[in-house]
Amino acid sequence: MRKWIIPNMVFILLLSGFCSLGSERKAKKNKQEEKRPGKYEQLFKGKTCTTVSSDFMTLHKVDGKLYFEMPLRVLGREMLLASTVAKTSNNMAAVCGSTPNAMHIRFVLEDSTVQLRTVASTMTANLENERMKQVMKQGYGDPILFGYKVLAYTPDSSAVVFDVTSLFHTDIAQLSPLAKMTGRYDVQGHMKPAQSRLGEIKAFDDNVSIRSTLLYTVNVWYSIIPVLRQVAVTLEANRTLMLLPEEKMHPRLSDSRVGTFLTDKRYIPEEGNDIRSYSYIHRWRVEPKDVEAYRQGVLTEPVKPIVMYVDTDFPESWKEPIKKGILRWNKAFEKIGFKNAIRVEDFPTDDPGFDPDNLKYSCVRYVPYTHENAEAIVRVDPMTGEILNAGIFVYNNVTWALNNWRLLQTAQLDPSVRTKKMPDDIMSESLEYVIAHEMGHCLGLMHNMAASSAFPVDSLRSVSFTRKYGTTPSIMDYARFNYVAQPGDKGVKLTPPDLGVYDEYVIKWMYTPFPDASSVQEEAKILEAWVDEKAGDPMYRYGREQDRNRYDPSALEEDLGDDALKAGDYGIANLKYIIENINDWIEEDVSAEHRKQLYSNLTKQYERYLMNVLYNIGGIYLNQVKEGTPGEKFRPVPREVQKASVNWLLRQLREGAWLDNRDLVDRFGLGIPASWRVRTSVLNALFNRAACVTLSSHLSDDPYTMNEFAEDVYRGIWASALEGRASTRTDRLMQRTWLSKSRMPVSYVGGNRFSLQSAASAYAVTPEESWVYNLEQGHLTEEIMERLWEQGLENIPHVRQPEAEWTNFGHGYGWQGEVNSKVLNNEDVYFYKMVRECRDMLEKKVLTAPEEDRPHYRAMLLMAQKILIERK
Structure with a gap:
């Protein structure tokens, strides 16, 4: 054992x-x-690494590469990624402080890849309905732009790490810091990724920022004229990646009778009805801090005020008027129950976290460049239209524009502006107005070019009226200064109001909170009723902005009053007074360069008065009108006004020699008289109104016809020959221009340019659904409307739009596009008729006219005969 x-x-x-x-x-x-070490540690071991971290996420910059360490809890969250120009070597190519592009994105983890997807936010549906949720998922998912391999998880598996260097060093159009336009210039740039490099990185509670030095080769164009070619431009861009609010702002539906910036949406009904269009307005989230006090009518501060930071680089004398211009809008917010809704602060010098190039901060930036302007830009949450960021850019030479406006529009009455440099108080007053206008854009207001037409012209000469209303019901118009006031109108206000009645009305409509409203639609009913109450009152009318196609003469920029002929007479009388005295007013100008620039702008001002009248010819007043409220959607300018406008215009062109003031222009050196250039330009524009005359006459019960228009122009231009008097040099210039411009339309006589088939092709619809048919029927089918939308013709004024959506009136607006009226046009017939009449008249005049006129008439006869022979 x-x-x-x-x-x-x-x-x-x-x-x-x-x-x-x-x-x-x-x-x-x-x-x-x-x-x-694990995969996470291996990414950084033995490498030069800069790391910044916040509650949002962590950034690692490692040996020239950028890594996102993104928590799993923020994957899938909506974000805004935007590029801001922090520094630039060329302000013509890129404006410092501008944020031209932004991307609405989210990062999504799929297996071992993080996908960058753009958020599809335009199409909407009732997502509480399971079937509609599936429809949206299948048909309107978020498109994938890029994929990034997951390189590691953090040790606690709460976040993923991936390399995003290419996102910031690749020429991605949606993220480019180069705008397509800066000021008046078109910009095209190509990045050099190999020479670009990463800069400073920062992390904040709700955003991160990444600086990059980017190299571009840039071309800049002014229209078709190259200004810069293959120029090297170096930018420092700040890219902000910002979390969008999880708790979304209560959106507000648009009304096309109120001029606000919009985010367009389309709704898919679960019942299978037509897909509907609607829009959300752009506005800040202004909510009362004390809701109960607000309900009781007590002024209360907002939960989150709108804060604008002012650049410390501005000239000292500019800072106070800039701040005052911004804060003007607090008066409108006070009327709806908010105090201190807007605050203004200087760029902080003691806050290391402040960065004017970060999307978190809304800034007013100084741009040391020669552009004579100021501009505004906003960035919004595309889901709701909530304004998240706004910026105002004030170019250095805005003061030159203000000097010009004040002298050329008010010097007849205000001796203080008759100088090379405006007095400080005048410049401050003018700059404050410009900033207030731009701040209106930052609050979500569009231009309202119809505002100034609400005032009778002679009211602008009234002391009591102008003291109360200024020059316009809205500073969002381009009303500028009071060029109607005459030298004897002492005491008349020469500037726009601090805020117009329309401006206060729009702020009320946009920003009044409805704490007890149960839905967006319930709010919309209240707001729609407010607009209904003002319908038909010109003080509250919104006139959409027109671009190349001017149909509505009551919605023009740079005009005043309800009568362009009368306002033009007053304005031209003032220009004559100014041109006679400008040599005495401008001192210390030995080279006459300053006076030359003023004179150039004076001729443009004169031409603007003429063009304001020209747009009466073939004009159509356009309004957004809801059925059952006052007003007409479209109304042609009365025949007698169109006829008077043609006669007024031709008289001004014949009598325009005052513009060639020899005592002034001889100081500028050799050049073509300005009156010649203006006549040629305006006559060309007059001939181009033929299509508008055709359309307007087709819509009128008492039309100013193409035949009458052609005869009025012909008889006005050939008056000296028809009346048997000696011609002037101006007569001869206008007659030669008339024949030259007649050549093209006459060449189309008998052709098929205006056939039904060509018009149908222009619209991409069938002949039986062409312009005339639908004009007579007063509507277009939904299918055709879709096709027209693709052509940019969604706002044809005489076509009944689809039913208003979502209980509010209208779902948006845009620029007034061109109305293609080719099928109606027959101006070739009338030009042909008038050229034949002209030929017959000239055959007699070459024998009977004064001897000194006969060579001119012989040449014009030969020209007329040649035009008619070419037609044969």
Whole structure:
């Protein structure tokens, strides 16, 4: 028994030793494995690494590469990624402080890849309905732009790490810091990724920012004229990645009778009805801090005020008027129950976290460049239209524009502006107005070019009226200064109001909170009723902005009053007064360069008065009108006004020699008289109104016809020959221009340019659904409307639009596009008729006219005969 025990004890002891040794080796091995770095640590071990971190996310800059360490909890969240120009080597190519592009995105983890997807936010549906949720998922998902391989998880598996260097060093159009336009210039740029590099990185609670130095080769064009070609431009761009609010702002539906910026949407009804269009307005989230006090009518501060930061680089004398211009709008917010809704602060000097190039901050920036302007830009949450960021850019030479406006529009009455440099108080007053206008855009207001037409012209000469209303019901118009006021109208206000009645009305409509409203639609009913109350009152009328196609003469920029002829007479009388005295007013101008620039702008001002009248010819007043409220959607300018406008215009062109003031222009050196250039330009524009005359006459019960228009122009231009008097040099210039412009339309006589088929092709609809048919029917089918939308013709004024959506009136607006009326046009017939009449008249005049006129008439006769022969 004992013999057996002893050997077994030895065995057990030996076995224990081996086990102990194995455990030690295993423990040692485990210890070695613990010391070995994992994938996360390996990304940064032995490398130059800069790391910044916040509650949002962590950034790592490692050996020229950028890594996002993104928590799993923010994957799938909506974000805004935008580029801001922090520094530039050329302000013509890129404006410092501008944020031209932004992307609405989210990052999504799929297997071992993080996808960057743009958020599809235009199409909407009732997502509480499971079927509609599936429809949206299948048909309107978020498109994938890029994919990034997951390189590691953090040790606690709460975040993923991926390399995003290419996102910031690749020429991605949606993220480019280059705008397509800066000021008046078109910009095209190509990045050089190999020469670009990363800069400083920062992390904040709700955003991160990444600086990059980017190299571009840039071309800049002014219209078709190259200004810069293949120029090297270096930018420092700040890219902000910002979390969008999880708790979305209560959106507000648009009304096309109120001029606000919009985010367009389309709704898919679960019942299977037509897809509907609607829009959300752009506005800040202005909510009362004390809701109960607000309900009781007590002024209350907003939960989050709108804060604008003012650049410390501005000239000292500019800072106060800039701040006053911004804060003007607080008066409108006070009328709806908010105090201190807008605050203004200088760029902080003691806040290391402040960065004017970060999307978190809304800034007013100084741009040291020659552009004579100021501009505004906003960035919104595309889901709701909430304004998240706004910026105002004030170019250095805005003061030159203000000097010009004040002198050329008010010097007849205000001796203080008759100088090379405006007095400080005048400049401050003018700059304050410009900033207030731009701040209106930052609050979400569009231009309202119809505002100034609400005032009778002679009211602008009234002291009491102008003291109360200024020059316009809205500073969002381009009303500028009071060029109607005459030298004897002492005490008349020469500037726009601080805020017009329309401006206060729109702020009320946009920003009044409805704490007790249960839905967006319930709000919309209240707001629609407010607009209904003002319908038909010109003080509250919104006139959409027109671009190349001017149909509505009551919605023009740079005009005043309800009668362009009368306002033009007053304005031209003032220009004559100014041109006679400008040599005496402008001192210290030995080279006459300053006076030359003023004179150039004076001729443009004169031409603007003429063009304001020209747009009466073939004009159509356009309004957004809801059925059952006052007003007409479209109304042609009365025949007698169109006829008077043609006669007024031709008279001004014949009598325009005052513009060539020899005592002034001879100081500028050799050049073509300005009156010649203006006549040619305006006559060309007059001939181009033929299509508008055709359309307007087709819509009128008492039309100013193409035949009458052609005859009026012909008889006005050839008056000297028809009346048997000697011609002037101006007569001869206008007659030669008339024949030259007649050549093209006459060449189309008998052709198929205006056939039904060509018009149908222009609209991409069938002949039986062409312009005339639908004009007579007063509507277009939904299918055709879709096609017209693709052509940019969604706002044809005489076509009944689809039913208003979502209980509010209208779902938006845009620029007034061109109305293609080719099928109606027959001006070629009337030009042909008038050229034949002209030829017959000239055949007699070459024999009976004064001897000095006969060479001119012989040449014009030959020209007329040639035009008619070419037609044969």
